[in-house]
Amino acid sequence: MRNSRKLAACIVTIGVITLLLVMTGVIQTSPPSGSPSYAPLVSVSRSSCVRPPGFFLIFADLSGFNDSIAHGAPLNPWPVVRVHLGDFLRFVVCNDDQTQAHGFAIQTYFDTGVALAPGDAFRVEFQATIPGTFVIYCNIFCTVHAFMVGRLIASNS
Numbered sequence: 001m002r003n004s005r006k007l008a009a010c011i012v013t014i015g016v017i018t019l020l021l022v023m024t025g026v027i028q029t030s031p032p033s034g035s036p037s038y039a040p041l042v043s044v045s046r047s048s049c050v051r052p053p054g055f056f057l058i059f060a061d062l063s064g065f066n067d068s069i070a071h072g073a074p075l076n077p078w079p080v081v082r083v084h085l086g087d088f089l090r091f092v093v094c095n096d097d098q099t100q101a102h103g104f105a106i107q108t109y110f111d112t113g114v115a116l117a118p119g120d121a122f123r124v125e126f127q128a129t130i131p132g133t134f135v136i137y138c139n140i141f142c143t144v145h146a147f148m149v150g151r152l153i154a155s156n157s
């Protein structure tokens, strides 16, 4: 009986110490920044459907993303955006569809995505900090959903 009380006290003490170490950051439960599972901060702001210098313009409508259906998406993703690591990526995304909402999301970088009602436009900006090939996709179910597949390629060269 005495020993089991000691054991219980010991377990509670270890639990409290572990909790303190996690809370103070000595033990890290989330991956460090820069690892592939770390999602970069993306800033999203409402906009008008005008492309400022240095921005990529993305139209979402019944043709997909920038006519991705005509380009053979999803087998041939479109558009294909190539950037160098460290570059800032700036998109203006416009929903040109008269009747339905579309989404815009980027694997790893922007999985939360943005939902655009008909006529909406958003600016999406972030820095390319993770190398690799990432899917650009629609995160709102729509009639051309399967064809809204683009690609982002971030590389050193």
Ligand SMILES: [Cu+2]
Pocket: 102, 103, 138, 139, 140, 141, 142, 143, 144, 145, 146, 148
């Ligand atoms: Cu969709």
